[in-house]
Amino acid sequence: MSVSSTVSGAAAPELRIVGFLCNWCSYGGADTAGVGRFIQPTDLRIIRLPCSGRTNPLFIAKALLQGADGVLVSGCHPRDCHYAEGNFYARRRLEVFKQLLPVLGVDPRRFEYTWVSASEGQRWQMVVSKFTEQIHSLGPARRLPGAPELEWLRESAG
Amino acid sequence: MSAKTYAYYSGCSGSGTSKEYDLSTRALCAALGITLADVPDWSCCGSTPAHMVDHALSAALSARNLAQSEQLGLDDFVTPCPSCLKNTHNAIEQMRDPGFRKEVDRLTMRPLARKHRAFSVLQLIYEEVTPEGLALKIKKPLHGLKLAAYYGCLLTRPGRSMRFDDEENPVSMDRLLEAAGAGMLPFPLKVECCGGSFGIPRGDVVARLSGRILELACSMGADALVVACPLCQMNLDLRQKQIRSAVRLNFHLPVFYYTQLLGLALGLPEDQILLDKLVTDPKPALAKIEIIRPPDVPAQPAKEVPA
Amino acid sequence: MEHVQLGRGDTDFIRAVETESGQKVSRCYQCGNCTAGCPMSFTYDFTVSRIMRLIQLGQKNTVLSSKAVWMCASCESCSTRCPNHIEVARILDVCRHMSRRAGFGGARNVRLFADAFLQSVRWHGQSHELGLMAVYKLLSMRLFDDLTLAPDMLLKNKLPFKPHRIKGRDEVAGIFRRYAQGRGLHGGGKK
């Protein structure tokens, strides 16, 4: 059981969802959602990268093999990349990576990538809500021996 | 030209009010080397009334005919009638939605096995024979005849779904008739509605809408209108008398099927193009055709057409 | 027209129109192009763009009892020229289905003609023009309309007296039967 449930009481236990967002579009979109007070599930933790092209699929592999229940990558819409081409490369690499997951025995629905612009606060809310729901429907991911357990936070949240 | 065979669906009016369209279409296709195979024991597509009642019912009526055409082993379904075409086309398009397809299958109890395509005989001739190919076969060019081609509202619209010719300014009939030697007027109301199936319940509607088409064609100096739709032909020709009195204008404008005129230009005999079925007398218009004889061929004796 | 209570629009109706037609009515920005090009507009009580507006506001009864949804000739001018690619004609079709299902009268003659036509198809498998006219005239009590046409049509041998009956007419009748049976189960369009 994760700590958040002990804090919040009734809500479903939080799962571990990591987001890799490009600074220019999607991170801005998440900000816009915040400014608009678009309520979202709290499971997601966002890591800010300059560009979706900076997303090495191995970041995702690392997260999924070492304890994350879901990973979401979001960048600028194709053609709107701040760096012109980063998301085009990302799209290929992330799609190829997604197809590797079932061979590893990881449900490919644990990883999604999408495009959200800085103005699309509502789209961001929708993506986060649906993805979180998707991960909850899959439940906690199985952990490999050697991967850390999630009990550690209990201490820090005290 | 392709040696393909096409499943042919004449539609109900082909055995009644537009017999001449059906027959001239068959004769024209035969003369152009297009093989048509009748859809066996076909049924009505439901026309406008069916889709006014329900889309699945409408699609089911069309789907039955597609199922019948599968007995011929053919995917390409052609019809001279734009209304039948529209229904068949819509049925094929809408059945891409699995839920809709399921409902249609429930109604017909005959799920379709093949991937069907539906198009008009006009499209077939325009794209397979092409105006250039047609020109080579013209025996009696229609020189001197000034025509307005009227396509009706269903044949090309909306373009994103019908995918044939231009949705606002179609030219296929114009190009074919030009190839046959006729002079084509830049008729601006090519795709305006003639009133369609409102002929029976609301004659006033047809009088107004078809009246406008006839009036403009007349004022532009057309000798005749040319159409590709049985319903349009019926409204414009059969009801012309009604329209004349309704709009208080005196026009006598014959309304040909393009297949009749192309047949005429190809030298097909009268019993295959049935010009005598037209209500508004076509003879004054036909008389304008200038007979240009090649210098070395002696003039044919006039008056071949049986009265 | 009654004044419209904005908060009381029938949102189920809006949703039903959208699902059955597959169109998004909120995309309409009321430019009026559909109205401008509609050949049947002179027969309507509400112009097409007003019908669209009424749907946007969920005015179910006004829409379904309107003449406009029945007088549309399905000529596709509106769909062709809509700047927002809305299949307006399909929306009108769907409204007509709903109007029929909900028992609104609509334009009586138009409805009766459609019924007569389909009856003819149901009986024979193909439509029989003369029989169809007879049925329609009986239903509509408009016995003498179009009588002037008959001589022309008969003269040109365009109206066969006997209907052509196809072999598969039972099958066609079956389609109508199953349609009638299943009508409660589906909405006529996409589920």
Add this chain to the structure above:
Amino acid sequence: MKIGVFICHCGSNIAATVDVKKVAETAGRMAEVVYATDAMYACSEPGQQAIEEAVKKYALSGVVVASCSPRMHEATFRRTVERAGLNRYMFEMANIREHVSWIGRDQGPNTVKAIELVRMAVEKLRLNRALIPRKLPATRRALVIGGGVAGIQASLDCAEAGLEVVLVEREPSIGGKMSKLDKTFPTVDCSSCILGPRMVDVAQHERITLYAYSEIESVSGYVGNFEVVIRKKAAYVDWDKCTGCGLCIEKCPSKKNFDRFNEGLGSAAAINIPFPQAIPKKAVIRAEDCRQFQGKKCGICAKFCPTGAINHEQQDELVTIQVGAIVAATGYDLADWTVYGEYGAGRYADVITSLQYERMLSASGPFGGHIKRPSNGEEPKSVVFIQCVASRDPSIGRPYCSGFCCMYTAKQAIMTRDHIPDSQSYVFYMDIRSPGKGYDEFTRRAQEEYGAQYVRGRVSQVYPRGNKLVVRGADTLLGSQVEVEADLVVLAVGGEGSREAAGLAEKLRISYDSFGFFLEGHPKLKPVETNTAGVFLAGSCQGLKDIPFSVSQGSAAAAKTLALLSRDMLESDPQTAQVDIKRCIGCGKCIQVCPFQAIREADLRGQSKAEVLEAVCQGCGLCNATCPQGAIQLSHFTDNQVLAEVEALLCP
């Protein structure tokens, strides 16, 4: 490392749904954190002061602020830590407002999430390194691309402030779209009377070099140090000799050519000067129209030219220049309105565009300022204006409002009544968009004083009947169809990015959208900047604008250019890719993918290695994600820094 953590309440924005004290308390126990506290408003002056004091008091070597989005205040706090004596990159932010307090209602999960975001920031900060911007020299010369009113303004402002300016214009004359207009709204003053003097200023300014009838061939280099190759297209006339006397035009036998400047109304000679006020006023031969180039015997222009300027053998010439900054001001083109079959798709002579109408109204235009029906030369009495043609029309992929059509249509309706007092104008509109000084009043004047009949609705079809045009539309206010017989139909065609914009954007390495408009750096805060350092935007190339707005942007782009080149040395953002020479095996994959050509192959003692051009690198990190052995790392977003954040979440 000694880290200080500051948790901001942001008034109640954060504190209402996050237990700020608890976050601070927990942060105090995180690795290398020596000081953690909460603050009411971290960004306020006392808030920043508290951070500065803490840095000094606790000898902090890094700072984490948990507050709003870094897109909001990262720059603010970087300056704060810099004032306190730290390198500005020894700072991290945790976004606990937009990403936590504003999107979650429950304090419990919010607090846990805030703690974790702080932990991620701390873990990343532990790996941060001081980064020092590099200084590079800059060329104090600006290139302005496009000589429309925006480009003219930018050039004059830069030159006035002492900068060298090179202005490149693809047409034979500068002036752009404004030079084609008759009058301007809402003052109805003459367009060429107000633009003309500015054009002359450009020609006469000692610090402006004008390349007319020229295009950008290639751009290389980076901010402060661009190298630009300009293609001077062959005019087949030696402009040094040409005096603009116009004798050649008079004598040219090929006169029935498409007249570009007059939008195809009237015709032009094969050798031509587009309009009387042209700058430069030099003749150009269009090879495709010239008899000499069609293999016919001619050369009449050469025979008559008093200065012997004609040279049919002339070739394109390439000129290379060095500039420190670039202003793109390439304007717009009218969208293709011939896609509208219902308006005749170009088949009806009396259906014209608004820009053609401007040429008709202009006294120096092909009709000498008389409004005539192109079909028969008669004066029209009934003129229909159709607005929103190729604007606000998603069905043809032009969903946006072009912004200026409502106003110029009102102007044209006014001018119509002015030219032909017994005429009647009809304006079909969807909405009137007139938010500008005196703009709405102007549209009212068109209706109240000039009797223009405004009809609210689109037009469905235009077709000829007799020698009139039938316009069928709707009046949605009336709830009815309307029909009007017109002598002339003027389509208020919307605009789109210049057709050559995409190609230029590729050369400048700036982004553009599907309508051909260049993308600004930030829609609100960087409207004339791009995301490529040293490249600025002015006028309609960024999005459609009217004249005053284009002029303002020209000045704004000039201000940006001047600010950039006011120093002799530029600072470059140090968040760039760095190559670990020892680990690089020279496979070149990074070079292949870099969108900015910022990496090149360098030889290191016979071995091939990647080398980053720091001034060109924009810091996207694509190379970093591509290098299999991680030999190229993006500073401030290295693999280890990202992994530290991942591990902060997954591993204790």
Add this chain to the structure above:
Amino acid sequence: MAVQEELKKIILGLLPQVDCVIGWGPGPDLLCASPYFMRRPEEVDNFLAGPMATQNTALYLPEYKGKKVALVVKGCDSRSVAQLLAEKLIAREEVRIIGFPCAGVADMGKIAARLAPHGEPGEAEKAVYGEKELRITMAGRELVLPLAEIKADKCLRCAHPNAVFSDHFAGEKAAGNDDEFKDLAALETMSLEDRFSFWEKEMSRCVRCYACRNACPLCVCRDHCVASSRDPHWLTQADGVSDKLLFQVTHALHLAGRCTGCGECQRACPAGIPVLLLKRALSRAVEGLFGHSAGLDPETRPPLLTFQVEERTIKEKAW
């Protein structure tokens, strides 16, 4: 064997023009050859080609950068060369390629399993590879193993038995098979859960020797592998399955769109872990998405180092 003799002739002819010819020579035991580096004509006598010539000769190419070498290649080896060329990791003018029709190589694991009742492969006294079978004399008895039964799996599905390109070719070209990714299909008959357990079990045997990496001709990082670097620090030294599997995923992703499926990684694995499967999964994905098979054309850019603005084959999630 005629082909082997023909190859020797070609090698002898090329020796004066190059620094070295890489092929196969006598190995540690009679069943298996070793990579063989020929510089002098007399060394050519011991050259071997055939089912025992398992190693990928392309492995050594990048080390010879700047020198001229000739390479004897099987079909699979030639694809590695083509891929190295496509990535410009070697220079075309520095290599001469000698191809021959490969009938498939032997899988030592399969041979060992067949020999198990009789002894170790090293105890073979005599071994003769014939057209259709391998005859081994062991403890005085002759054992006959049909080649079809001891062929490596990768050879059973090999589509390119001949060099995909070559400067010289000995013998008649052989016919290839279709690769239908049946190995992956077999894995995919398992549930996701079972696949996860499968890797958990397989990887638990990993001893982190990195033989898989060292045998890979396209693993160009060599001494700079992220597995052992501190900056970037992708892997811990902890003995957990998660780090071991992450390394395999790393290797596979580094090879995505590049792996030619030569299978040397798997052959080299002392623990017999089917590490090739992960790379095959990515090859299948890349082939399906971009229609690209690595190592067929020295001119094509690897698909993950390029893109198309509209990717027709990528079906993105519709939210």
